[in-house]
Amino acid sequence: MTTRLPHEKGFHISWDQIHRDARALAWRLDGKGPIEGNWSAVVGITRGGLVPAMIMARELDIRTVDTISVKSYNHQSRTEPHVIKPPQADIMGADGEGVLIVDDLVDTGRTLELVRSLYPKAHFATIYAKPMGVPMVDSYVTEVSQDTWIFFPWDMALQYVQPYRGTDA
Numbered sequence: 177m178t179t180r181l182p183h184e185k186g187f188h189i190s191w192d193q194i195h196r197d198a199r200a201l202a203w204r205l206d207g208k209g210p211i212e213g214n215w216s217a218v219v220g221i222t223r224g225g226l227v228p229a230m231i232m233a234r235e236l237d238i239r240t241v242d243t244i245s246v247k248s249y250n251h252q253s254r255t256e257p258h259v260i261k262p263p264q265a266d267i268m269g270a271d272g273e274g275v276l277i278v279d280d281l282v283d284t285g286r287t288l289e290l291v292r293s294l295y296p297k298a299h300f301a302t303i304y305a306k307p308m309g310v311p312m313v314d315s316y317v318t319e320v321s322q323d324t325w326i327f328f329p330w331d332m333a334l335q336y337v338q339p340y341r342g343t344d345a
């Protein structure tokens with residue numbers, strides 16, 4: 177089934193902003209892993225989780241980085257999430273304990289619900305969160321309202337905008 181979501185507002189994120197926010201999340205999780213404070217690996221949920229996962233792995237000095245590919249949306253229409261590519265089994269262990277699973281945002285929470293069912297003991301971190309998805313995420317930086325669509329820098333380009341006061345009559 178495909179659902180069209182009403183998005184009243186747009187929240188536009190720059191490269192600089194997501195870099196700062198991913199660093200803030202890494203700072204918060206530094207030393208909080210279950211193995212003497214360490215995390216064993218960072219796993220990014222593709223595609224949106226790749227940029228935050230890379231920044232966090234860099235900040236936390238984690239070289240074991242993998243991906244899980246979950247597809248949930250076609251443009252702004254939601255479809256049933258499904259795993260296209262799993263991470264390496266020996267990185268995840270039996271239940272994901274010690275692994276930091278990172279995504280750019282949680283919206284309805286259905287992507288994380290699916291990944292959580294596979295790796296229940298992993299730590300789930302997103303940069304942005306909408307209220308419906310908050311119960312599915314362990315750590316996040318900024319909450320936005322459910323009717324907001326978040327635009328990421330990789331989906332945008334610099335463009336001319338008209339001044340508020342037009343010059344031509």
Ligand SMILES: O=P(O)(O)OC[C@H]1O[C@H](OP(=O)(O)OP(=O)(O)O)[C@H](O)[C@@H]1O
Binds near residue numbers: 222223281284285309
């Ligand atoms: O909480 P949910 O309602 O499940 O939505 C959140 C997911 O939706 C987006 O991914 P998408 O499936 O659009 O794929 P992409 O990361 O490849 O853009 C986003 O990057 C999250 O992974």
Ligand SMILES: Nc1nc2[nH]cnc2c(=O)[nH]1
Binds near residue numbers: 328
């Ligand atoms: N870019 C983007 N992808 C999403 N997937 C689910 N919600 C969103 C959102 O607000 N922005």
Ligand SMILES: [Mg+2]
Binds near residue numbers: 221223224246
């Ligand atoms: Mg995604």
